[in-house]
Amino acid sequence: MSYENIEVRTEAGKVGIVTLNRPKALNALNDALMTELGAALKAFDADPAIGCIVVTGSERAFAAGADIGAMASYSFVDVYKGDYITRNWETIRSVRKPVIAAVSGFALGGGCELAMMCDFIIAADNAKFGQPEIKLGVIPGAGGTQRLPRAVGKAKAMDMALTGRMMDANEAERSGLVSRVVPYDKLMDEALGAALIIADFSQVAVMAAKESVNRAFESGLSDGVMFERRLFHALFATTDQKEGMDAFVNKRKAAFRHE
Ligand code: HXC
Numbered sequence: 001m002s003y004e005n006i007e008v009r010t011e012a013g014k015v016g017i018v019t020l021n022r023p024k025a026l027n028a029l030n031d032a033l034m035t036e037l038g039a040a041l042k043a044f045d046a047d048p049a050i051g052c053i054v055v056t057g058s059e060r061a062f063a064a065g066a067d068i069g070a071m072a073s074y075s076f077v078d079v080y081k082g083d084y085i086t087r088n089w090e091t092i093r094s095v096r097k098p099v100i101a102a103v104s105g106f107a108l109g110g111g112c113e114l115a116m117m118c119d120f121i122i123a124a125d126n127a128k129f130g131q132p133e134i135k136l137g138v139i140p141g142a143g144g145t146q147r148l149p150r151a152v153g154k155a156k157a158m159d160m161a162l163t164g165r166m167m168d169a170n171e172a173e174r175s176g177l178v179s180r181v182v183p184y185d186k187l188m189d190e191a192l193g194a195a196l197i198i199a200d201f202s203q204v205a206v207m208a209a210k211e212s213v214n215r216a217f218e219s220g221l222s223d224g225v226m227f228e229r230r231l232f233h234a235l236f237a238t239t240d241q242k243e244g245m246d247a248f249v250n251k252r253k254a255a256f257r258h259e
Pocket residue numbers: 024025026028029064065066067068069085086089106108109110111113132133136140141142
């Protein structure tokens with residue numbers, strides 16, 4: 001399938017890479033881009049050879065937010081009834097394989113929200129995160145007020161949402177928003193390195209790990225621990241559990257078959 005607003009490629013046949021590509025608008029996320037992103041993510045998710053996905057942007061911008069020009073004249077009825085702007089934003093949440101955001105430059109508004117919808121964020125040292133919607137007379141609309149406090153706590157989330165200020169990569173790492181910060185020229189090596197490690201593990205176990213960590217944000221501790229235990233038990237039904245443990249016991253590298 002050919003895309004106009006994103007570029008799609010694979011690494012070593014097992015990592016899917018989506019590059020947001022509207023450079024003139026700093027990768028502003030319009031409806032067409034989000035539809036293409038959703039389609040590309042679903043296609044990688046359905047491809048048995050792919051074990052992990054990386055979403056990235058350009059050096060200057062991961063994404064500077066939803067497309068302000070496109071939404072400036074919408075009415076309440078447009079956005080409420082037609083679910084404009086946000087209608088295709090949830091696709092990424094249905095992806096069951098891990099998605100890593102490799103962020104350089106601006107990740108603002110919907111761009112920050114998109115990065116936070118990924119499973120973890122690796123940032124270049126020039127990355128800047130923010131929820132500046134307040135400056136436009138609105139508030140975040142794709143999870144910014146919900147995922148940001150879960151990532152960085154109330155104090156920082158309120159500061160960001162109410163002042164609209166940006167957080168640099170080091171503050172984002174200190175605050176728990178990103179998992180790693182690397183120099184810009186190492187960003188894709190770092191993200192692909194992580195993605196290739198993940199892709200070589202048992203896909204079944206990787207999907208279970210993702211599902212279980214996400215459950216931590218949807219349930220109380222006892223329910224979450226029980227959910228984890230049931231998945232842990234279930235993995236003993238897989239060939240990959242036998243392979244992984246046999247490889248450890250016999251001091252060899254495991255060769256997972258994703259079954
Ligand atoms: C549309 C955008 C854009 C955006 C930048 N551009 N951000 N177009 N939507 N979100 C365009 C500019 O209009 C400009 O186009 C070009 O990209 C370069 O931007 P400049 O402003 O000239 O660059 P610079 O001075 O370096 O400033 C960079 C910036 C600034 C700080 C990122 O562009 C900015 O503040 N952008 C808006 C950020 C924002 O408010 N995001 C939240 C959006 S609301 P031209 O044609 O003039 O060269 C949102 C809600 C999500 O995301 C809701 C959930 C779906």
